[in-house]
Amino acid sequence: MFRQNLHTHSLFSDGKATPEAVVKSALDQNISCLGFSDHAPVPFENSFSIKSDLLPAYCAEIRRLQFEYAQQIDILLALEVDYIPGLMENFGAIKTASALDYIIGSVHLVGQNDPENLWFIDGPLVETYDDGLERFFGNDIQKAVSAFYRQTNQMIENETFEVIGHFDKIKMHNQNRFFTEDEKWYQKLVFETLELIKAHDLIVEVNTRGLYKKRAQDFFPSTWILKELSKMDIPVIVSSDAHKPDELQLLFAEAHQALLATGHKKTMRFTQGKWHGFAIA
Numbered sequence: 001m002f003r004q005n006l007h008t009h010s011l012f013s014d015g016k017a018t019p020e021a022v023v024k025s026a027l028d029q030n031i032s033c034l035g036f037s038d039h040a041p042v043p044f045e046n047s048f049s050i051k052s053d054l055l056p057a058y059c060a061e062i063r064r065l066q067f068e069y070a071q072q073i074d075i076l077l078a079l080e081v082d083y084i085p086g087l088m089e090n091f092g093a094i095k096t097a098s099a100l101d102y103i104i105g106s107v108h109l110v111g112q113n114d115p116e117n118l119w120f121i122d123g124p125l126v127e128t129y130d131d132g133l134e135r136f137f138g139n140d141i142q143k144a145v146s147a148f149y150r151q152t153n154q155m156i157e158n159e160t161f162e163v164i165g166h167f168d169k170i171k172m173h174n175q176n177r178f179f180t181e182d183e184k185w186y187q188k189l190v191f192e193t194l195e196l197i198k199a200h201d202l203i204v205e206v207n208t209r210g211l212y213k214k215r216a217q218d219f220f221p222s223t224w225i226l227k228e229l230s231k232m233d234i235p236v237i238v239s240s241d242a243h244k245p246d247e248l249q250l251l252f253a254e255a256h257q258a259l260l261a262t263g264h265k266k267t268m269r270f271t272q273g274k275w276h277g278f279a280i281a
Contacts, residue, residue: 001281004269005248006035006076007104007165007205007239012058013038014048016244023065025245027072033269034248035076036062037104040094043087044115050079059098076270080104080165083155086113092160102270104205105155106165110148111136121148121170124215129173141178142185145170149189156196162275163237164197166207166220173215181222190225198232203268203275206259208251209241223258230263235277237268256280 009015010022017025019036026034038058039049050058059077066075079095081103082088091103110132111118119132137144148170156164168190171181179186197204206226210216219226229236238255242248259267259280266277 002278003031003249004033005031005240005242006237007037007241008035009038009243010036012054013050014243019061019065022245023069023073026248029249031073031248033074035078037078037080040079040081042082055098076101078102078104080106082109083107083151083159084109084112085154102163103161104163104165105159105161107148107152107155110151126173146189149193152193153196156200163203163205165205167193168221168225172210194228194232198234203235203237204229205237205239206255207239207241208255212250219255219258223262226258226262235268236264
């Protein structure tokens with residue numbers, strides 16, 4: 001059976017193991033293709049991204065492993081790039097400069113221009129989400145969520161990348177406290193983003209991390225969205241957003257089952273410089 005994970009973090013960003021340790025674990029797990037996608041450098045102090053001066057070393061190490069383990073596993077070099085208007089732009093230049101195989105485009109920080117005025121919607125602490133909601137949006141959840149999706153849509157329209165990461169992650173720390181996903185205003189925002197994803201030929205990752213970390217009740221994106229992706233014939237991959245080697249395949253069987261149940265027949269694979277579909281086992 002072909003097994004892959006294309007969203008993987010290492011010690012170069014906020015992962016917990018060296019790239020080589022991750023590769024060795026992937027081999028033990030019979031994984032056929034492993035994509036490293038550490039967080040791209042951002043122009044302010046943080047605890048999650050690659051430091052700018054270490055980016056060349058990151059790329060060199062992944063390419064070294066790609067060569068050394070070429071007969072055992074297909075290793076890909078990528079970055080997860082944050083879209084922050086005025087601070088993080090021009091994904092195409094990033095891809096070219098580092099000779100990446102692909103880019104995962106994500107929004108973790110809502111805002112623009114000023115690092116001091118960014119709402120961090122991710123991480124382990126729900127308090128960070130709540131504090132930002134109050135500070136930046138006066139607890140107006142529709143305004144806040146709309147800002148997240150508007151920034152996501154700007155990324156889709158303005159940047160060049162292949163995979164959109166956990167595009168409904170705004171729900172994670174909400175936990176159905178401020179809104180529910182069956183509200184019409186929320187679904188309208190999701191459908192607007194889906195239309196743009198389709199128009200720009202992006203691949204949607206089905207990210208299992210929220211579930212196995214017990215921070216969400218569903219995949220990113222939610223199962224009801226998986227059904228819409230199938231209707232729109234939008235391609236998908238399953239990823240674990242692994243930060244530790246033992247997370248490389250967590251809940252993959254469940255994700256594949258959910259895809260089959262919502263009408264999907266295949267997921268995407270990157271090989272020989274191109275994306276190809278292959279049947280879900």
